[in-house]
Amino acid sequence: MNHLDQLEAKSVHILREAYRDFKSLVMLWSIGKDSTVLLWLARKAFFGHVPFPLLHIDTHYKMPAMIAYRDQMAAQWKLNMVYGENTQAVKDKETFPDGNVDRITCCRNLKATALKHTLSGNWPRYRFDHEKGDYQLDTNTEAYTGVIVGVRADEEGSRSKERVFSPRDQENDWDVGDQPPELWNQYKTDFAKGTHLRIHPLLDWTELNIWEYIEREKIPIIDLYFDQGEGTRCRSLGCYPCTSTVESTSKNVGEIISELKTGKFANIAERSGRAQDKEDGGLETLRREGYM
């Protein structure tokens, strides 16, 4: 077994553990490369099926190509696709692009808050109807108690402290100083009523591993990651007002891999194009409040 086989086996094991122990399980799919690999791993774990819903938080500032790709894959892979959003904040223009709040508050409004209420089921959820080919109000309002998320330890400091099965309280708060032990493939799969768990099957993966795996498995990935002939591409996908592109002529997965290994990105952090991280304490503050 090579290192990708080992990473894959561990992630599959984690997904099966989660499936076994959580009746109300959901996987967050941001459409980015990491959570798309996560989705692929779920298909690995369950032999081509994905036996839980996928949740996307629509900020209304995602690039349109992302939404199109999401719905195309949902139809093709017969996914149980659900999305949620913070309709009120968008309506009241409480967003950074509207110029009314700073970047951190915007992330909090459109992502963290939207996620919290969508997970708990007290804000509307919309489910993809495979017969009609569009989204319908979801009648299931049960809270999701197990949330599978594609964060990686190498992304930034606070994520390097994460557990594979990480408990959150009712307010989504993360107690960084008191986390459960994990040993010998045994994780925290018991939880008191009112709490829920974040499950992180990709914690040990690096950005390079992700691309190597995409190449090996031939996973269809959104083309925003590739240069379309203008000499720029996205390295990390987010909302368009806060995600800058990088100068790169990588047109396919193989070129991205060689760029990451030896090229100009070998020593530049992946999230360096994410403006919200730059504000002091930004990402950690957000993550404690429920940001992924």
Place this chain on the structure above:
Amino acid sequence: MEKERLNIVTVGHVDHGKSTVIGRLLADTGSLPEGKLQEVRDQCARNAKPFEFAFLLDALKDEQEQGITIDVARCFFETEKRHYIIIDAPGHIEFLKNMVTGAAAAEVAVIVIDAKEGIQENTKRHGYLVSMLGLKKVIVVVNKMDLVDYAEDSFNNTETEYRAFLKKLDLDPIAFIPISGFQGENMVKPSDKMTWFKGNHLIGQFDALVKDDNADKTKLPFRMPLQGVYKFTEEGDDRRIFAGTVQTGSAKVGDEVVFLPSQKRSKIKTIELFNADTLAAAEAGRALGLTLETQVYVQPGELLVRVDETQPVTARRFKSNIFWMGKAPLILGKKYKLKIGAKRLPVRLIEVVSIVDASDIGAINKTQVDRHDVAECIFEAVKPIVFDLAGKIDQTGRFVLVDDYEIAGGGIITEEITVDKTLDEEHVKLREESWVRGWVNSAKRAERLGHKATSIVFTGDHGLGKRKMAAALEKILFDMKLNPYFMAYTNLNLGLDSDLEAQGFNRSEEIRRLGELSHLMTDAGMIFITVVAVEDGFDLELLKQINGPTGLMVINVGENRFTQYQVDLTVEPHENEGEVTAKIIDLLKAQSIFV
């Protein structure tokens, strides 16, 4: 060729400089993202603090304020030879569970000792845990050599003392290396301040390590804990797949396999993977699925092994070495959830054999295990568990204990204990000896009622008509002027079991309570009739034990899947109630319950 990866954990007493050593390694191997070093330097300048390499890791605000590593941080670096993941485990005693988490994920342990302070309590405790967690590759670095003027004898003294300590734990370190993380001596190149040291510098030693070979695990007997049995029929897929991660060994198509403890046998029909080439064998390390040649009904948690290889131990009572991280102490009699392989079930602490004092590895006498204690204990599970002894197959001899939703302890099984009587059998014996009765004894009662007391339990899958049959039996016995009492199982949830959460963990407690209730009802002379969903034959065995000396008749509805329990009667799903009750009445007469 792709480079291999190696996980290294750094442990040691608080303030002995682990984070500094790692920060320095990252900086000097050029593994930091561009701008990261400057970012931390700038942050220090803003806060008027002198720059330290440790700050690179202490990415969280909490930590910088407390000045100690509170959690496990992973960092990545690479050399020409391989990729390394360094796991920085906290040295502070309060964070033992974090240290354990870090160490369990690693193949190599680097124990950091402050040259000036020397060996401290946690230097020893961590040595003990490293040994128990099964890490065999240990490197000891004597750090802060700059504070002892790079003196050779200071290094030698520490090495002699700590080597002697580790020897007691059967640990033989690969190397002792004198370094200075702060000054960068002996880290990525040989130090010119310690020319007396002839060994490898730290990175040189890392690269010289030989990684565990998967082939070693594959040579062991085949062990696959069953995580799940999947059938995704709604999408037209009729494969019934037994999924799990192979811990050790290998098995190929056609091999005869057996699930334990249920002892259900079959042969491997296919090895299932998604979007991958077919594997010649299900080998150690793979997370895969198997289909079998025959229909086999088993619950997740069983251990799949090959029939032609060394069999694991199946037992209820075992001796183990454990470490305890729980907020509350581990106490006698209380039920804890044991997680071993894919199996989860309650266990009780039977005996604390000894508590190890980590500071000098002596023994202390106690009857409970407190937080941060390392102890030798005997446990008994409510049903048989399947394991291998640690040292033979480590992967299947390890377990964790859950207390109040949290993983509170971990351990390795060192010995199988055989007993005359289980805790439940002892309980029933004591109960029967001490039971207080009024003037009416069971003979008088039987004479008045016209029949002896007994219990009749219907079991089988959901939706096969069990409850209807049970209710019909009650009616016909009642019409015969006997004294039956039918209790629907849901009534227990409404009352007696309303304090139990509907979780698998409580199954044995539900069975125990049902057994005690049945004991009371039969003691009152009734023919007690109920319906129960059980996981396996062990549940029925437990029910029979607790029910006590009055007989228990088990009626199985549908396919009989019990390998460990001999049911009294098996009937067809939805079989005609008149026929079923007639068969049961014949059985009752044969047992002289009535004539």
